[in-house]
Amino acid sequence: MKKTKLLSLLLALCMVLSLAACGGSSSGSSAPAESSGDAAPAASGDTLKIGVISPNTGNLAAYGTGIHTGAELAVEEINAAGGILGQQVELVELDDRADPTECLNAFNNLVSQGIGLIIGSATSGATSAITGPANEEEVVIIAPTATADSITTEDDYIFRVCYADSAQGAIAAAYAKTAGYDKVGIVYCAGDVYSSGLKDSFSAACAEQGIEVVATESSAALTTTEYTNQFTAMVNAGLDFVYAPYYYDVIGPYVIPQARAAGYDGVIMGADGYDTTPDYVREADAPAFNNIYWTNHYFAGDTSEKVTSFVAAYKDKFGSEPSAFGATGYDSVYVYKAAIEAAGSTDPAAVRDALADTSTVYECVSGTFSFDESGTPVKGAPVITFKDNGDGTIGMELVDVVEASDLA
Amino acid sequence: MKNNKTAQGILLNTIVIVVLFALFQALTAAFGGAGSFKLVLVPSLWQCCYLILLAASLNLVLGFLGQLSLGHCGFMAIGAYTAALLSLACERAGVFTDKSGAVYILIIFACILAAGLLAAVTGLLVGIPALRLKGDYLAIITLGFGMIIVNVINNLPFCGQDGLAQGSAAASLYKTGLGFGSKAKVTYLWIALLVTVLCVTLMFMFVRSKYGRAIRAIRDDEIAASASGINVSSYKVLTFTYSAFFAGVAGALYACATSSLSTASFAFTNAGILNSTFVVVMVVLGGMGSLTGSIVAAVIMFFVNYQIANGSWVAALPPFLNGVFKYPMLVYAVVLIVVIIFRPRGIFGTYEFSLINLAGDIRRARVRRAEAKAERKEAKAHA
Numbered sequence: 001m002k003k004t005k006l007l008s009l010l011l012a013l014c015m016v017l018s019l020a021a022c023g024g025s026s027s028g029s030s031a032p033a034e035s036s037g038d039a040a041p042a043a044s045g046d047t048l049k050i051g052v053i054s055p056n057t058g059n060l061a062a063y064g065t066g067i068h069t070g071a072e073l074a075v076e077e078i079n080a081a082g083g084i085l086g087q088q089v090e091l092v093e094l095d096d097r098a099d100p101t102e103c104l105n106a107f108n109n110l111v112s113q114g115i116g117l118i119i120g121s122a123t124s125g126a127t128s129a130i131t132g133p134a135n136e137e138e139v140v141i142i143a144p145t146a147t148a149d150s151i152t153t154e155d156d157y158i159f160r161v162c163y164a165d166s167a168q169g170a171i172a173a174a175y176a177k178t179a180g181y182d183k184v185g186i187v188y189c190a191g192d193v194y195s196s197g198l199k200d201s202f203s204a205a206c207a208e209q210g211i212e213v214v215a216t217e218s219s220a221a222l223t224t225t226e227y228t229n230q231f232t233a234m235v236n237a238g239l240d241f242v243y244a245p246y247y248y249d250v251i252g253p254y255v256i257p258q259a260r261a262a263g264y265d266g267v268i269m270g271a272d273g274y275d276t277t278p279d280y281v282r283e284a285d286a287p288a289f290n291n292i293y294w295t296n297h298y299f300a301g302d303t304s305e306k307v308t309s310f311v312a313a314y315k316d317k318f319g320s321e322p323s324a325f326g327a328t329g330y331d332s333v334y335v336y337k338a339a340i341e342a343a344g345s346t347d348p349a350a351v352r353d354a355l356a357d358t359s360t361v362y363e364c365v366s367g368t369f370s371f372d373e374s375g376t377p378v379k380g381a382p383v384i385t386f387k388d389n390g391d392g393t394i395g396m397e398l399v400d401v402v403e404a405s406d407l408a
Numbered sequence: 409m410k411n412n413k414t415a416q417g418i419l420l421n422t423i424v425i426v427v428l429f430a431l432f433q434a435l436t437a438a439f440g441g442a443g444s445f446k447l448v449l450v451p452s453l454w455q456c457c458y459l460i461l462l463a464a465s466l467n468l469v470l471g472f473l474g475q476l477s478l479g480h481c482g483f484m485a486i487g488a489y490t491a492a493l494l495s496l497a498c499e500r501a502g503v504f505t506d507k508s509g510a511v512y513i514l515i516i517f518a519c520i521l522a523a524g525l526l527a528a529v530t531g532l533l534v535g536i537p538a539l540r541l542k543g544d545y546l547a548i549i550t551l552g553f554g555m556i557i558v559n560v561i562n563n564l565p566f567c568g569q570d571g572l573a574q575g576s577a578a579a580s581l582y583k584t585g586l587g588f589g590s591k592a593k594v595t596y597l598w599i600a601l602l603v604t605v606l607c608v609t610l611m612f613m614f615v616r617s618k619y620g621r622a623i624r625a626i627r628d629d630e631i632a633a634s635a636s637g638i639n640v641s642s643y644k645v646l647t648f649t650y651s652a653f654f655a656g657v658a659g660a661l662y663a664c665a666t667s668s669l670s671t672a673s674f675a676f677t678n679a680g681i682l683n684s685t686f687v688v689v690m691v692v693l694g695g696m697g698s699l700t701g702s703i704v705a706a707v708i709m710f711f712v713n714y715q716i717a718n719g720s721w722v723a724a725l726p727p728f729l730n731g732v733f734k735y736p737m738l739v740y741a742v743v744l745i746v747v748i749i750f751r752p753r754g755i756f757g758t759y760e761f762s763l764i765n766l767a768g769d770i771r772r773a774r775v776r777r778a779e780a781k782a783e784r785k786e787a788k789a790h791a
Contacts, residue, residue: 099673106718108448109448136589
């Protein structure tokens with residue numbers, strides 16, 4: 001009896017460890033993380049610690065992976081070039097699983113270690129949990145991709161390198177206008193800040209542009225896997241343009257294939273949540289991926305020198321093309337660098353004052369911008385389309401770049 | 409004699425609680441509410457408090473009544489949103505202006521009570537039809553309830569995603585409502601501890617009353633219980649409602665501890681440990697039918713979860729082992745498997761930890777173990 005128990009326990013452990021080993025070797029993100037740690041010279045007294053909070057596990061793990069790998073690349077470059085104010089930079093990375101409570105725990109942990117400069121987090125829901133405490137503790141936060149409008153408006157210490165949802169919705173509406181659609185539909189997730197925020201800003205921008213929103217359908221939660229009814233309603237309303245702001249994990253496997261199966265052949269427009277979708281598409285579904293447009297923070301195929309050198313360095317280090325999350329993670333570190341050098345100090349309050357200067361222009365991979373009063377960049381966005389390569393894979397193409405000045 | 413012992417037990421527990429609390433207050437004074445004490449220990453205690461209430465209250469339904477409920481976080485969501493909205497409404501009505509003073513504390517307690525009551529009413533409404541079903545069917549109904557409540561909240565304009573999760577609304581809950589910052593969490597920690605101790609006491613009283621005996625009879629044999637004159641369906645609904653009340657209170661504490669509410673935190677599953685599935689796991693882990701077991705399991709699950717995400721020792725592990733911690737869900741699975749293999753009825757089984765009986769329990773356990781050993785020896789000798 002005792003032996004069987006022990007045996008089964010050992011077998012269970014073996015299974016776990018082997019699974020972990022598989023995961024470790026295939027993900028390819030853990031190994032580079034180690035090497036970047038080694039690259040930074042020791043002498044921890046002189047290192048500048050920057051905290052990174054991102055969802056490295058859970059549904060949105062691809063976002064977290066992008067953010068922390070991007071930040072690691074930036075730190076490696078900065079350290080190779082002599083650091084910031086002569087100090088080597090060290091990243092302290094924590095996982096928040098896109099959950100508010102975990103995000104707050106990670107934040108508290110970083111602050112208790114005396115870290116005053118933090119990059120995080122990926123989703124608006126999780127980031128909302130730390131904006132208030134960051135202000136209270138006087139810790140600077142640069143959110144790489146938290147796009148909800150009000151993230152930066154209430155607190156002095158919160159900044160971000162991405163545009164707000166209202167800008168993104170307005171960009172989508174502007175694109176619909178230029179493409180000549182005057183009747184549109186919306187399918188969104190009522191259970192998510194990001195999706196419902198984009199829906200609100202898109203419908204508001206449509207009203208301004210004189211575009212009529214004919215039909216609005218919602219799904220309940222981000223984990224919903226059934227979208228046929230919503231798109232049948234779009235077909236019945238006779239629409240050719242549907243705004244569907246979702247995340248990659250449902251867009252790839254469920255939303256697009258089911259929309260096409262329901263007989264909807266028109267344009268599906270999305271936002272930065274569509275990034276990394278091609279990795280989540282089943283081969284058989286690839287033909288469905290036409291006529292899909294989305295706005296993003298940057299386009300990897302951009303020919304500007306800044307982007308090409310970033311993409312080349314990232315590919316060289318991590319072996320894959322950087323997602324927009326990689327770009328914003330990378331930019332967050334460089335914005336800190338610029339602000340610390342402007343302030344001449346790594347003190348959080350001084351860095352905050354430097355960031356709050358709205359006249360400073362930051363030249364980043366995800367666009368050249370300066371912050372507005374609240375701490376949100378003023379910038380435009382590229383519109384990107386998916387195209388079926390014909391061999392079961394999906395490619396991306398730049399369609400248009402909407403400038404911030406085009407929106408007014 | 410019996411009564412005398414109960415009185416002694418209550419006295420002993422009260423003394424221990426008071427001494428522990430005084431010790432903790434002294435610690436707070438000594439460390440000035442700064443550093444890791446403020447930022448790590450106190451928020452952890454807050455989280456432990458609501459997880460304990462959540463697990464213990466589910467144990468009433470799952471362990472003592474024997475009905476599988478998979479929507480417990482639905483009640484918690486109701487509690488959290490009720491408390492948050494009520495506190496914001498009070499602030500807007502001008503009942504309190506700054507977040508301190510007697511009025512504010514009174515409002516907090518009113519919010520916690522209202523959260524529990526509304527959750528209990530919902531529990532009653534759901535329980536009346538649902539508890540006429542048994543086993544898997546009840547599980548499906550409660551699972552559905554958990555999902556429906558999340559959707560209802562999402563679509564209410566004043567409390568959905570647009571209402572309390574986005575930056576400005578979360579900030580307003582943080583600034584003017586009952587969302588506590590790091591300093592306030594230290595100041596008002598006594599509220600969380602007091603509420604938790606009170607609620608757990610109430611649950612113990614329920615389990616040891618005639619109602620508790622009745623629902624255990626229902627769990628063991630429904631037909632026999634019914635034949636003995638126990639009104640099965642009313643007792644079931646009563647327990648369900650009572651359990652929902654404490655889940656609502658847990659929700660109110662959650663709203664205090666995490667000033668940003670999003671319904672994803674109350675879903676059936678999510679990437680964290682606060683979801684309906686994990687509460688069931690905590691109850692099973694601690695032992696179905698042991699409230700102290702649920703308390704211990706809730707603290708263990710919190711600790712494991714916190715250490716995986718934030719423990720500095722994780723990074724120091726060899727990369728091979730470190731890889732395991734990249735998949736937190738796998739670690740919980742291992743913990744559960746290990747416990748189920750070695751203690752199939754949970755860590756505590758149906759045993760209740762009790763200070764006054766501790767010495768006797770240990771003695772009896774030692775005697776039992778010695779007897780079992782002797783028996784095994786004898787069996788071996790015969791073979």
